[in-house]
Amino acid sequence: MRYLTYNAKxxxxxxxxxxxxxxxxxxxxxxxxxxxxxxxxxxxxxxIDWENYENDPIYILTFPxxxxxxxxxxxxxxxxxxxxxxxxxLYEVVNSVRLEMNPHPAQQLxxxxxLNGEKLPGVQHKYRDIVLFFPTQGQSCHAHCTFCFRxxxxxxxxxxxxxxxxxxxxIEYIREHEFVHELLFTGGDPMIMSxxxxxxxxxxxxxxKIPNLDTIRFGTKALTYWPFTFLPSYNEEAEEMLNMFxxxxxxxxxxxxxxxxxxxxxxxNEALQEAIANIRETGAQIRTQAPVLNHINNSSQLWANxxxxxxxLGLVPYYMFIERxxxxxxxFQVPLAEVYNIYSEAIRLTGSLAKTVTxxxxxxxxxxxxxxxxxxxxxxxxxxxxxxxxxHRDYSKTFKPxxxxxxxxxxxxxxxxxxxxxxx
Ligand SMILES: *Cc1c(COP(=O)(O)O)cnc(C)c1O
Ligand code: SF4
Numbered sequence: 001m002r003y004l005t006y007n008a009k010x011x012x013x014x015x016x017x018x019x020x021x022x023x024x025x026x027x028x029x030x031x032x033x034x035x036x037x038x039x040x041x042x043x044x045x046x047x048i049d050w051e052n053y054e055n056d057p058i059y060i061l062t063f064p065x066x067x068x069x070x071x072x073x074x075x076x077x078x079x080x081x082x083x084x085x086x087x088x089x090l091y092e093v094v095n096s097v098r099l100e101m102n103p104h105p106a107q108q109l110x111x112x113x114x115l116n117g118e119k120l121p122g123v124q125h126k127y128r129d130i131v132l133f134f135p136t137q138g139q140s141c142h143a144h145c146t147f148c149f150r151x152x153x154x155x156x157x158x159x160x161x162x163x164x165x166x167x168x169x170x171i172e173y174i175r176e177h178e179f180v181h182e183l184l185f186t187g188g189d190p191m192i193m194s195x196x197x198x199x200x201x202x203x204x205x206x207x208x209k210i211p212n213l214d215t216i217r218f219g220t221k222a223l224t225y226w227p228f229t230f231l232p233s234y235n236e237e238a239e240e241m242l243n244m245f246x247x248x249x250x251x252x253x254x255x256x257x258x259x260x261x262x263x264x265x266x267x268x269n270e271a272l273q274e275a276i277a278n279i280r281e282t283g284a285q286i287r288t289q290a291p292v293l294n295h296i297n298n299s300s301q302l303w304a305n306x307x308x309x310x311x312x313l314g315l316v317p318y319y320m321f322i323e324r325x326x327x328x329x330x331x332f333q334v335p336l337a338e339v340y341n342i343y344s345e346a347i348r349l350t351g352s353l354a355k356t357v358t359x360x361x362x363x364x365x366x367x368x369x370x371x372x373x374x375x376x377x378x379x380x381x382x383x384x385x386x387x388x389x390x391x392h393r394d395y396s397k398t399f400k401p402x403x404x405x406x407x408x409x410x411x412x413x414x415x416x417x418x419x420x421x422x423x424x
Contacts, residue, residue, distance in 0.1 A: 122164030
């Protein structure tokens with residue numbers, strides 16, 4: 001299958017778009033000025049049910065729609081488009097809307113480590129054991145998710161260019177921090193890089209034989225947005241990618257693919273299943289993660305089915321995330337209380353091997369905070385959430401449960417009232 005990328009202009013010409021009424025196409029064109037839109041022929045041809053596109057999870061996941069903007073925001077952009085403004089003038093309007101959508105939730109701008117007094121802009125080191133690396137050529141994706149918390153980096157205007165090419169410096173940094181055990185390649189999606197480019201980074205890490213480094217991870221959505229990356233029968237570069245995986249596992253390091261799946265429909269087709277088998281054959285493990293999203297997957301039965309299917313395919317369910325407050329989050333948001341219900345009911349419905357997934361997690365400013373439960377306190381007759389930092393900037397604060405007042409409507413940790421000061 002030949003790889004075709006679609007953007008707001010080209011998708012109009014795709015045959016499948018006959019299902020889309022003209023006004024919807026126009027809507028997409030307007031909203032996509034604000035929310036980055038990119039798709040490809042695999043996502044469009046294989047994952048979306050065009051006859052029922054309005055409710056199709058992958059359609060909603062990749063095609064921006066009018067409800068993702070406030071009405072006044074939509075009108076502002078539409079007016080600017082209708083007026084045929086110059087590109088600069090149009091982008092001024094578009095950018096003013098983007099800036100209203102909390103493009104850089106606090107912590108993205110911090111965590112930049114230094115090596116010998118020099119900042120490493122493509123590296124994040126927030127938690128003790130693990131370093132994140134953002135290679136320059138991996139800062140896009142095969143398709144862009146409408147809910148993505150990293151959406152600003154897909155726009156020229158908001159991109160802060162936190163990426164780099166100098167893997168040697170990353171290697172030296174890891175060597176100097178002996179408690180770092182894991183290196184996570186992230187983006188965007190590192191799997192949009194050709195195996196030749198990606199190997200350029202990875203082989204240096206393997207050859208460096210850093211004594212404290214025992215795991216390499218790739219955060220990716222390539223398995224569901226372009227599984228041909230791992231299918232030699234379709235793609236001549238795939239064998240090279242799989243061979244690179246083998247070099248990692250042969251070196252004695254663990255390789256974990258952190259695969260992003262939002263909906264069970266992504267697990268259904270054969271291309272994906274073959275890709276999974278090929279990856280596992282290299283000795284790599286695949287772990288899965290996804291946020292709970294309104295309009296996409298806010299159902300406990302759906303999560304139970306998804307985790308069960310994943311386990312059957314040899315994947316390990318890992319994280320369930322809570323959607324961050326950026327981009328069109330109001331459209332996708334699910335209250336914490338409901339997320340917890342979805343999680344706890346789903347986990348009760350699964351077999352034991354699918355219970356590896358951790359309680360729902362918010363990636364907040366200080367760390368990853370989990371919702372462990374909801375309790376009724378018989379002493380004061382009130383309800384509480386039990387929270388816990390599974391990861392914290394300050395290592396000593398991890399895995400210590402604490403209580404906050406239950407709030408049916410709250411959608412993020414900063415809206416909660418703590419019982420003991422400074423526990424959040
Ligand atoms: C989630 C995350 C990681 C990886 O965390 P694990 O819990 O080890 O999977 C690393 N760094 C940052 C900044 C993160 O948000
Ligand atoms: S694949 Fe991940 S990084 Fe890429 S757009 Fe989707 S959520 Fe964002």
